[in-house]
Amino acid sequence: MENIKISKGFKVALAGMPDLSVIQIPEPETIAVSALDIPYIRPKLLVKENDPVKTGTPLFCDKRNKCIHYVSPGTGIVKQIIFGQRRRLVEVVIALDKNRDKKDEFIQFETLSPDDIDTVPRSKITKLLQEGGLWQCFREFPSKDTADENHEPPMIIVSLNGNDPFSPHPQVVLENEISFFEFGIKVLKQFSNRIIVTSRQDNLSSLNRLNGLKEHITHIAPDFYPAWDPGVVLYKLKRTREENRSWCISAEHLVLMGKFLLTGRYPVKRVVTVTRSNDKKPHIITRQGAPVKDLVGSLDDNSLITTGRFNGRYVEPKSHMGFFESTLTIISDNQKEELFGFIKPGLTKPTASKTFLSCLTKTPKNLDCNIHGEERACINCGYCVNICPVDLMPNFIIKALLSDDIEDALNYGLLDCCECGLCSYACPSKIELTKLLSHGIDAHYKDKE
Amino acid sequence: MHPLKKLLNSSEKYFTGSGKFNRLKPLFDATKTFLFFPSSKTRYTPFVRDSLDLKRFMSFVLISLLPVLIFGIYNTGFQAGIARGESYTFFQAFLLGSSYVLPIIIVSYAVGFFWEVLFAVIRKHKISEGFLVTGLLFPLTLPATIPLWQVAIGISFGVVIGKEVFGGTGRNFLNPALTGRAFLFFSYPVSMSGDVWMAVKNSVDGVSGATALSILAPEGEKITSALSDSGFSLSNLFLGFVPGSIGETSAFCCILGALFLIITKIANFRIIIGGIAGLIVTAIIFYLIPGGSDSWMNAGPLFHLCAGGFLFGISFMATDPVSAPGTNQGRWIFGFLIGFLTVTIRVANPAFVEGTMLAILFMNVFAPMLDHIVMKYTASKRIPNV
Ligand code: SF4
Ligand code: SF4
Numbered sequence: 090m091e092n093i094k095i096s097k098g099f100k101v102a103l104a105g106m107p108d109l110s111v112i113q114i115p116e117p118e119t120i121a122v123s124a125l126d127i128p129y130i131r132p133k134l135l136v137k138e139n140d141p142v143k144t145g146t147p148l149f150c151d152k153r154n155k156c157i158h159y160v161s162p163g164t165g166i167v168k169q170i171i172f173g174q175r176r177r178l179v180e181v182v183i184a185l186d187k188n189r190d191k192k193d194e195f196i197q198f199e200t201l202s203p204d205d206i207d208t209v210p211r212s213k214i215t216k217l218l219q220e221g222g223l224w225q226c227f228r229e230f231p232s233k234d235t236a237d238e239n240h241e242p243p244m245i246i247v248s249l250n251g252n253d254p255f256s257p258h259p260q261v262v263l264e265n266e267i268s269f270f271e272f273g274i275k276v277l278k279q280f281s282n283r284i285i286v287t288s289r290q291d292n293l294s295s296l297n298r299l300n301g302l303k304e305h306i307t308h309i310a311p312d313f314y315p316a317w318d319p320g321v322v323l324y325k326l327k328r329t330r331e332e333n334r335s336w337c338i339s340a341e342h343l344v345l346m347g348k349f350l351l352t353g354r355y356p357v358k359r360v361v362t363v364t365r366s367n368d369k370k371p372h373i374i375t376r377q378g379a380p381v382k383d384l385v386g387s388l389d390d391n392s393l394i395t396t397g398r399f400n401g402r403y404v405e406p407k408s409h410m411g412f413f414e415s416t417l418t419i420i421s422d423n424q425k426e427e428l429f430g431f432i433k434p435g436l437t438k439p440t441a442s443k444t445f446l447s448c449l450t451k452t453p454k455n456l457d458c459n460i461h462g463e464e465r466a467c468i469n470c471g472y473c474v475n476i477c478p479v480d481l482m483p484n485f486i487i488k489a490l491l492s493d494d495i496e497d498a499l500n501y502g503l504l505d506c507c508e509c510g511l512c513s514y515a516c517p518s519k520i521e522l523t524k525l526l527s528h529g530i531d532a533h534y535k536d537k538e
Numbered sequence: 539m540h541p542l543k544k545l546l547n548s549s550e551k552y553f554t555g556s557g558k559f560n561r562l563k564p565l566f567d568a569t570k571t572f573l574f575f576p577s578s579k580t581r582y583t584p585f586v587r588d589s590l591d592l593k594r595f596m597s598f599v600l601i602s603l604l605p606v607l608i609f610g611i612y613n614t615g616f617q618a619g620i621a622r623g624e625s626y627t628f629f630q631a632f633l634l635g636s637s638y639v640l641p642i643i644i645v646s647y648a649v650g651f652f653w654e655v656l657f658a659v660i661r662k663h664k665i666s667e668g669f670l671v672t673g674l675l676f677p678l679t680l681p682a683t684i685p686l687w688q689v690a691i692g693i694s695f696g697v698v699i700g701k702e703v704f705g706g707t708g709r710n711f712l713n714p715a716l717t718g719r720a721f722l723f724f725s726y727p728v729s730m731s732g733d734v735w736m737a738v739k740n741s742v743d744g745v746s747g748a749t750a751l752s753i754l755a756p757e758g759e760k761i762t763s764a765l766s767d768s769g770f771s772l773s774n775l776f777l778g779f780v781p782g783s784i785g786e787t788s789a790f791c792c793i794l795g796a797l798f799l800i801i802t803k804i805a806n807f808r809i810i811i812g813g814i815a816g817l818i819v820t821a822i823i824f825y826l827i828p829g830g831s832d833s834w835m836n837a838g839p840l841f842h843l844c845a846g847g848f849l850f851g852i853s854f855m856a857t858d859p860v861s862a863p864g865t866n867q868g869r870w871i872f873g874f875l876i877g878f879l880t881v882t883i884r885v886a887n888p889a890f891v892e893g894t895m896l897a898i899l900f901m902n903v904f905a906p907m908l909d910h911i912v913m914k915y916t917a918s919k920r921i922p923n924v
Binding site (some may be wrong): 170231248327328329330332333372395397398399400401402403418420422429431432435438439440441442443444456457458459460461462463465466467468469470471472474480482483484499500502503504505508510511513514515517518519522523524 | 578579580582583584585586587588589590591592593594595597598664666667668705706707708709746801802803804858859862864865866890909914916917921922923924
């Protein structure tokens with residue numbers, strides 16, 4: 090195991106860490122496949138409302154590559170197909186069939202065996218995964234689009250940790266699933282010669298009880314957000330230009346993949362965390378695509394529900410979890426306005442700067458969803474530079490982007506940005522740096538396509 | 539609800555939409571957000587934001603200026619006392635000093651604020667907090683005896699030409715306070731330099747109010763002893779009990795402020811340390827060059843450091859992030875060259891007694907170029923990803 094040296098990131102202790110205990114919630118009435126968390130997809134629907142579906146029935150595919158299916162994680166009927174602005178697909182909602190006694194009716198796919206996996210041609214695995222709705226687990230840098238099957242990735246980064254500091258703990262996710270994980274690693278070896286498995290530093294000790302997992306871990310990332318993000322790991326490991334087109338996959342998706350290829354059935358079990366500042370909630374076992382309201386329970390109106398405080402999306406209670414989402418962060422709204430708030434010592438205020446007394450204490454802090462200021466012109470203070478994990482200078486890059494100088498932006502490393510959100514977090518001028526950067530990356534990618 | 543907040547809420551309607559004073563909306567917004575933290579919700583990722591905003595950022599610069607301000611007020615009274623041949627208690631000196639200094643500060647804020655509001659109204663943008671700092675920095679660089687109308691002209695020039703014509707805070711490339719000061723320096727040299735620095739109008743005959751930098755040693759004498767003879771001993775210069783601009787005399791208070799800015803990471807230490815290093819190295823080089831023992835060439839690093847406005851300039855003016863480079867390497871070079879130029883100007887051209895001001899303005903102009911070179915260099919070090 091190698092340590093990855095990363096010095097910049099978000100080092101404030103946060104309140105609301107989920108508990109390692111696990112509960113299972115009752116089967117939801119509806120589930121859904123969301124299109125909102127699938128990158129760059131141009132969905133083509135394959136079902137209509139009221140169609141009956143089995144677990145594994147394709148619901149839509151990607152117009153850019155029609156072989157890539159997105160399948161139903163449950164058995165029932167298509168209750169509703171929800172579109173957003175400009176008829177963009179939002180979700181395909183499925184009412185689970187109550188009468189089958191919680192038993193799914195599966196579409197049976199071909200199975201592979203661990204013994205001869207190294208003789209199976211890559212194209213066959215690819216086809217199985219695409220039909221089975223799991224190819225999307227592979228994401229390709231630099232844009233993190235769904236991986237291109239014709240490209241041989243120079244490395245595949247498997248990340249044991251999710252997008253948020255409080256994403257499900259790998260110990261819970263991998264409990265009893267190690268055989269699938271190991272099979273998954275074997276499958277990866279059919280795609281690339283270099284498999285990187287990363288874990289957060291403080292997870293290591295608790296991973297001891299998972300037999301055999303530790304041998305697979307190749308790199309250890311420090312314990313502050315987003316050091317374990319595959320984008321940051323890639324930035325630290327890459328030595329050549331070609332490696333920019335590496336792939337990444339999360340450990341939980343690798344388990345799904347292994348399970349699917351061994352059993353021939355689309356796996357529906359997922360582990361999620363729901364976190365809130367003043368709470369310590371257990372991990373939750375549920376079905377993929379569960380409704381947000383079933384997971385968060387009742388809420389006071391003003392809180393934001395997001396799928397990651399730094400880089401998730403905003404979700405409504407009535408919507409459903411996406412395929413790539415395994416955590417819900419409830420961020421409360423601190424409506425209190427303070428007289429002369431800007432000059433108080435601020436013992437409890439979370440900050441990455443050194444301008445509140447709170448920076449001297451190690452007690453976990455509560456983050457709220459207020460902007461804490463108003464947008465101003467960039468003053469060149471460099472706070473965004475000092476926190477960017479991949480050594481970018483977001484202030485210079487956005488200036489290049491705003492003057493349409495995409496060449497300069499790219500030279501300054503725009504595509505290394507892992508959209509972690511920290512630059513926007515830290516900016517005292519409250520500039521939407523991450524939003525501008527993501528737009529820049531997307532625009533460049535779509536241009537190239 | 540706080541009573542003040544109630545008042546603001548009830549008067550908001552006059553300033554928004556078709557209200558009577560809707561043109562003054564920026565002023566209303568500024569008052570409101572000055573008193574109460576605005577609390578809108580995040581709409582994009584990340585959904586959490588740091589507690590630090592620009593208001594607090596700028597307030598911290600003001601806090602760092604408190605030592606020089608308080609000492610400056612006291613010293614003004616103290617120097618006036620010497621000129622009048624009287625000796626005052628601390629309290630008396632402070633009161634007398636206030637009567638000179640406070641009007642200058644008030645004029646600076648009032649006139650500068652007028653321009654800020656005017657431009658905010660015309661451009662329909664928010665009033666930037668940057669002016670909080672400019673409005674105090676500018677008076678601190680002035681001699682206490684300056685006529686108030688000159689203060690008004692100076693701050694107007696600084697705000698309008700130094701900042702607003704470029705588009706306001708964040709888009710200016712010169713430090714507005716220094717721009718204003720330089721303008722006054724070149725337009726009204728008599729009140730800005732030379733021998734009339736003293737904070738007293740009915741000056742007693744025979745008391746010269748020269749500043750340390752305008753001293754030249756008589757034939758055969760060393761500059762350092764000439765300085766000591768005129769009351770500019772190193773310890774006086776360090777503590778600041780000498781005539782000079784209101785805020786610039788005390789090296790000690792400047793260092794206090796600089797430390798505060800460095801510890802809170804409001805100012806970038808690279809500029810300050812780089813500047814001091816540049817000054818010391820250059821001063822030593824000049825010191826080692828034979829000859830010129832009667833001029834500032836031979837003053838050595840410590841006198842260069844403590845005399846004039848160098849420490850004030852490098853701590854509070856050069857560290858203005860907007861007009862300084864944004865890259866770390868750029869900041870080192872920027873600071874170092876300011877130190878170098880300060881000494882060079884002092885030695886080469888005694889007519890410009892204050893080299894720091896010109897050095898900083900000069901380097902402000904070159905800051906974008908330094909950044910450009912550094913960015914090109916660092917970009918070439920990255921593994922290309924295009
Ligand atoms: S530029 Fe901003 S969003 Fe991108 S990696 Fe750096 S800090 Fe994160
Ligand atoms: S943190 Fe914000 S204000 Fe500071 S340099 Fe970056 S973009 Fe500019």
